[in-house]
Amino acid sequence: MGKIKKTMGHPHLKVGVCKAPCFLDDPKSKTLKLLPHSKECGFRFMDIKKLLGSTLVSLALLTGSDNLKAETNSISSRSFTVKTGYFSPLAEFYGEKPIDYRYYRTDFCFEKTFENWKRFRTSLDFSVINVDRGFGSFYAGPGISLSYKLFEKGRFSAGLKGGWSVFYNDAYKTENYNGIEQNYVGSVMEFDSKIGIELGWRYGKDAVFVVESSIEHISNAGLSSRNEGINTLGFMAGIRRNF
Numbered sequence: 001m002g003k004i005k006k007t008m009g010h011p012h013l014k015v016g017v018c019k020a021p022c023f024l025d026d027p028k029s030k031t032l033k034l035l036p037h038s039k040e041c042g043f044r045f046m047d048i049k050k051l052l053g054s055t056l057v058s059l060a061l062l063t064g065s066d067n068l069k070a071e072t073n074s075i076s077s078r079s080f081t082v083k084t085g086y087f088s089p090l091a092e093f094y095g096e097k098p099i100d101y102r103y104y105r106t107d108f109c110f111e112k113t114f115e116n117w118k119r120f121r122t123s124l125d126f127s128v129i130n131v132d133r134g135f136g137s138f139y140a141g142p143g144i145s146l147s148y149k150l151f152e153k154g155r156f157s158a159g160l161k162g163g164w165s166v167f168y169n170d171a172y173k174t175e176n177y178n179g180i181e182q183n184y185v186g187s188v189m190e191f192d193s194k195i196g197i198e199l200g201w202r203y204g205k206d207a208v209f210v211v212e213s214s215i216e217h218i219s220n221a222g223l224s225s226r227n228e229g230i231n232t233l234g235f236m237a238g239i240r241r242n243f
Contacts, residue, residue, distance in 0.1 A: 083238025136171025186226025
């Protein structure tokens with residue numbers, strides 16, 4: 001073969017003569033032909049493979065980095081959480097006899113994060129309580145809550161949360177319980193206040209698994225003479241979805 005007329009910027013061509021030219025202009029199709037290399041040509045296909053491979057890896061890393069950054073920064077300021085749990089009495093006595101009051105609680109929370117105060121989250125809640133042991137059968141009503149994120153590391157987060165609710169209930173109808181006067185809940189409208197710790201584990205772009213432990217107090221703020229109140233400790237778990 002003769003001398004290569006055009007090398008197309010061939011950086012690996014060792015000599016000006018190649019018995020099997022690789023890149024040649026095709027005057028008819030105006031395209032490039034890729035022909036086999038001879039041993040005399042220093043260019044190797046592995047060089048192209050390495051170049052393409054490193055380019056693809058770089059693009060993948062950049063894309064992955066952008067996606068991770070987007071995933072971290074795209075957590076919406078609005079979210080909806082559903083969680084449920086079980087509450088038991090604290091180790092204290094009410095009057096002359098202890099009261100064993102236990103219940104299941106489910107919360108539905110519409111949450112909003114402050115744009116300039118991203119550690120804070122406000123929430124409009126609706127809660128339902130099903131009494132498992134004790135007097136009455138249910139409590140239900142709206143509430144508000146505020147949480148403060150203590151820290152966030154990777155997918156894990158932790159914070160403090162407090163809330164206040166107004167409950168309509170049927171427990172007030174019970175005047176005697178276990179042979180004694182029921183002085184704990186005396187109004188059709190009871191107030192609930194609680195404070196606790198919330199842990200979160202983000203397992204997707206828009207989903208967080210949450211676990212909460214809180215102390216809760218139910219009383220009626222003096223609306224009734226029966227107002228000793230109920231104090232419980234509970235644990236809840238649920239899912240938060242950002243949107």
